[in-house]
Amino acid sequence: MTAPRRPRLTPDDWLAAGLDALCETGPGALGAEPLARRLGATKGSFYWHFADVPAYSGALLSLWQAAAESALDPAADGPDAARLRATAQAIAAPDPDTPQAAEPAIRAWAATDRLAAQAVARTDALRHDRLGALLAACGIANPELSRILLGAAIGMQALGTAEANREAIGSLVDLVLALR
Template sequence: MSNRLTKQDWVAHGFEVLKTEGHGGLKADRMVKALKVSRGSFYWHFKDIDDFETCILEAWRTDITEAVIAELKTLPDGTEQIRELIQRVLTIPQGLEAAIRLWSGQSEKVARAVAEVDRLRIDYLTNVLEGLGLPPGVARPRAAILAWAYIGRSLSPAFADGVTEHAARDLSFALTTPEIARKDSAP
């Protein structure tokens, strides 16, 4: 890296530190040494480590969660959005997600950020499922189940072997089919 790091460079480095070392690695002295820059580089962009952590959490929400949602919304329909999301969740390593969730057990600030991201994700999924004709009382629980599956996947990376696009389509079908919802809703 160049000796002139941007705020985004620092946040990207923070993401890598989280994935490889966990939140304990988010120490200014350690990161400055790893990047071979002066402490002034860090403090030019952040008033303190708390400010840096806040920027990491904001970037996680905007650059990852909100950006993925915006990208998925460009797909032709809700079924395709759900299928693509499931495919990504099942096949792309989720190290940053796991690291942030583990960190949330140590920090109330991080726990609040995680709760906000979870709400954004579940709201998006609920809207997609309702748009496919599922009643709200079915769409919201299915959205929550899909979000929980993602969390579980991020914390259990060893079980990704053998996941295929076919499996993603099957799961997408099960979650988006209104007929199944009607049967589920029956007394």
């Protein structure tokens, strides 16, 4: 009797395992061998989908960046103030089931990895621009407020539950809007 065949792993399986490993253990867990052990697979399966570990790291960072970008401006058709609030909340309190929730681990990785640092810088610049544009649409032209909102939203990810973060950043946005 032959053993039942395990389903073949997809690139998405490897990327999801990488995000989990990064969050749990750090960037040292992103090698082909530790990931293969984690998935009960062979390194050959890893190399079937990714040319090498740097290509895998790039795909992992691209996945995170795409999630972070798609989370911006979730209320695209609403009033500018509501869009600003929703955008800040999406940064401060990402859905825990999305790659964006790995942001604290991505930022820690960026402290020691040039590719990760570049991905974080690009994402931060995009967020800063988006928040700045929404603030301007609300009649607030001070570019420092966009940086303050972004810094607060990023920092809140380390402070507790998504719901508490969502409420806190929403209150900060309301306070900023009251300055108009």
